[in-house]
Amino acid sequence: MTRNTTADRPDGQAPGAVTDAVTCAGLAYSFGGMRAVDGLDLSVGAGEVFGLLGPNGAGKTTAIRCITTLLPVPAGMVRVFGHDAAVDRMAVRRLLGYVPQQLSADAALTGRENVALFARVFDVPRRERAARVAQALAAVDLADAADRLANTYSGGMVRRLELAQALVSAPRLLILDEPTIGLDPIARTGVWEHINAVRAATGMTVLVTTHYMDEADQYCDRVGLMHRGRIRALGTPAELRRGLGERRRAQGGAATDALPTLEDVFRDVAGSGLDDTSGDFRDVRSTRRTAHRVG
Numbered sequence: 001m002t003r004n005t006t007a008d009r010p011d012g013q014a015p016g017a018v019t020d021a022v023t024c025a026g027l028a029y030s031f032g033g034m035r036a037v038d039g040l041d042l043s044v045g046a047g048e049v050f051g052l053l054g055p056n057g058a059g060k061t062t063a064i065r066c067i068t069t070l071l072p073v074p075a076g077m078v079r080v081f082g083h084d085a086a087v088d089r090m091a092v093r094r095l096l097g098y099v100p101q102q103l104s105a106d107a108a109l110t111g112r113e114n115v116a117l118f119a120r121v122f123d124v125p126r127r128e129r130a131a132r133v134a135q136a137l138a139a140v141d142l143a144d145a146a147d148r149l150a151n152t153y154s155g156g157m158v159r160r161l162e163l164a165q166a167l168v169s170a171p172r173l174l175i176l177d178e179p180t181i182g183l184d185p186i187a188r189t190g191v192w193e194h195i196n197a198v199r200a201a202t203g204m205t206v207l208v209t210t211h212y213m214d215e216a217d218q219y220c221d222r223v224g225l226m227h228r229g230r231i232r233a234l235g236t237p238a239e240l241r242r243g244l245g246e247r248r249r250a251q252g253g254a255a256t257d258a259l260p261t262l263e264d265v266f267r268d269v270a271g272s273g274l275d276d277t278s279g280d281f282r283d284v285r286s287t288r289r290t291a292h293r294v295g
């Protein structure tokens with residue numbers, strides 16, 4: 001059950017309002033008999049940074065692929081700035097930039113060529129292209145490295161290059177699937193600083209998945225904790241931490257005044273589902289499937 005609601009939304013809107021950047025209602029998606037997304041209800045307000053968290057196999061990537069229209073919407077509803085993803089796929093695609101989990105940069109091209117390719121694919125007008133490519137590269141601090149082959153870039157630079165690819169079409173909604181995975185702490189901070197700078201300059205909405213609870217706590221306005229295909233807890237990181245602290249005190253546990261961390265909240269939500277026998281097996285199997293896909 002969802003434990004927290006939409007208090008303190010930056011746009012002050014009710015869930016499902018037209019100014020929502022993303023609305024999912026009862027979204028479901030199955031791979032054969034496996035129900036990867038199972039009745040997902042989600043509203044991301046325009047202009048907010050929303051973190052979708054959850055254990056391996058929770059259904060985050062599948063949900064994101066439905067929102068980006070890369071997967072169909074077989075059941076339920078997905079809207080992006082009011083456009084129905086099941087009906088108006090091109091309108092949705094024009095509004096978003098997407099950085100997938102898998103590598104999307106071409107090692108044999110320079111940084112500039114990689115971003116220019118995305119500018120063409122996303123129909124950036126020919127006359128504006130060179131300037132927009134340069135602007136996107138500058139926004140992620142790659143102007144000086146723009147004419148080097150991408151295979152000479154560090155991991156952090158590649159991730160920033162992929163960010164530039166997603167930004168070149170000036171999206172209203174930026175969707176990032178684990179943007180900082182495998183990066184060192186300095187590179188992770190760098191990626192977030194660039195996301196925040198662009199967001200501050202443009203008012204862009206950001207929907208991000210991450211397994212790094214410290215990042216979610218620091219950079220997300222609100223987070224949704226997903227487990228077994230739907231949201232189990234929702235709120236600002238502070239609300240979720242406070243809520244767990246209050247529940248613990250009410251249960252007479254934790255003889256400490258320390259506020260729980262977001263990782264404690266994550267364990268509280270995901271842990272309860274991992275305790276039963278089917279959950280253990282299913283989640284191990286999910287993780288292996290995911291590893292196989294990525295590797």
Ligand SMILES: Nc1ncnc2c1ncn2[C@@H]1O[C@H](COP(=O)(O)OP(=O)(O)OP(=O)(O)O)[C@@H](O)[C@H]1O
Nearest residue numbers: 031036055056057058059060061062063286289290
């Ligand atoms: N192409 C596919 N074929 C079969 N099963 C899939 C496929 N993609 C995902 N799944 C399964 O759907 C479930 C949800 O996977 P998904 O990748 O959406 O989870 P996730 O929360 O993004 O996980 P992770 O954090 O590991 O990326 C998992 O059980 C996964 O094994």
